[in-house]
Amino acid sequence: MTGRISGPAMTKMQASVLIVVIVGVGAVAMSAYLVLEVPARQRLIVSTTTSLYETGFLDELKVKFEAKYSNLNVSFISQGTGLAIQTAMRGDADMILVHDPAREVQFLQGGYGVNRKIVAYNFFIMVGPSDDPAGIAGKSPAEALNMIRSAGLDGAAIWVSRGDDSGTHSKEKSLWKSIALDTKNLRRERWYLEAGSGMTATLKLANEKRGYTLTDIGSYLLNFNNHNIDLVRLVESGKSMLNVYSVIAGDPRNANLTKANFEGSMLLIRYLVSNEGQDLFANFGVKDYSQPLFKPYLKLVESNSDPELIQWIHDLAFIDGSECPDQYRYNAAGLYSMQLTAPVLGVAPFSVLREIQSWILSPKA
């Protein structure tokens, strides 16, 4: 850049300008292609959890749902449950698909959400190195955590926490709480690591550190089959390890959510609880893992094959005896009455009574 440039140099310069222009024009042309390909479809933004997203379930859901409702374009924003709920509260998502009942209640109580439906469930598992230095294999979750902590204090074991305010993190905190330990204090101890990231990243960290961690079954199988990790399953099932996924529509009456796509949200909720949506849960992952990664909740209720499990789900994820109390329902015509066809009498008569009561009292429900 001497400032002394001869005549021919200008033409070379023009050539380079030309290249930049070509790149620019090419980019704009591609943009036209990208924009034109999606002719004015309505957007439906769903903020959701990393576990559902990383397993690829939502990609399949998107394809199937959009095939049926071609005017909708579903966008999934993958975040931990905590952040997913925050996003919806700001009005940046139309609905949430999450797995943290306590925070779902807050979301409803804050006036942000309506028409909660429980759609699926599975179990968390504890995984760790195959030599299992703390000896937790086959123990109950509470025993296992106690053993990991004492081994950890001896320097023999490591626990890796999600540490990202996700639904899995909430579950982990409640498990520690059940043995009277507070993660606020544990995080200061050397054996307790916080990954601060999604499930796969946390599993990989645990794998590198030869540590134990809590994971949903889907994320574990995905990474184990991919040979990303060689951690083994050590503690499984049990009531305290239950994991329940719910879907909640943004309340269009909330000032932050007036632009939310409520109709679209309701279509997706209805789809998820329909036979087709429930089958999607039942079949996803069967081919690769010879078991469904997420089990359909309504199918379970319908078949009434495992009353104890249904009761567990009620205990964990019901609010005042209902999956969604009256005051949190809005234009939900028929969404809750369909449960009357397959009540779980004998198991939770109270919640069924609530359903019947609400059905009679509210003409829309």
Next chain:
Amino acid sequence: MIRAIGLILSGDPEVYRIASLSLYTAGTGTLLSCTWSIPISTVLALRNFHGKRVLKGLFNAAIGIPTVALGLYLYLVLSRSGPLGSFQFLYTPNAIIIGQSILVSPIVVSFSASALESVDPELRDLARTLGASDLQTYGVIIKEASWGVILAVMAAFNRAFGELGIAMMLGGNIRYVTRLLTTAIALETARGEIALSIALSFILLAITVSVSVAVNLARKPTS
């Protein structure tokens, strides 16, 4: 590694779509930024005014602005409950373009201002003597410094093309909508699809390098 190359060669349409969307957002963002950054750099380089040094210092400092910080502020502004929420830009390619255009502005401003300043002052006087107006004089100087300006634009494009924070926070990494090369790499790594991540990173590198090489080739014979 072999799987990664296989993935590129297999010509998966989604991969091309992701790559073209990356080119589109970075290209449009950079061009958009030029519409204000080049005029600003011209004023900054060729005019004398109070506080000029401070302003230049600020632009220089802003070159290194962390993308996550800028992404966060713009997220709050573009959010439906934020001041520009009514445009519903969040989680669209437009949001990424806006973010990247702001991100690269300090690069274009600072680098082109230096290029313009390095043009021989005699040229300016000469143009004046020959009766050029202010605007015409600026035109002559920009023409003279065009190589430096192009380099500035190139650097800006590369920064926009390779950044992750803004694309993730403002775009949301939505499949088919706002998934770029960088966010796809982050996601596929998080998913444990390392081969796919490597394949995507090769494409990212290949495009970055080939754009730079192409521009350099156009210049080389004269230098």
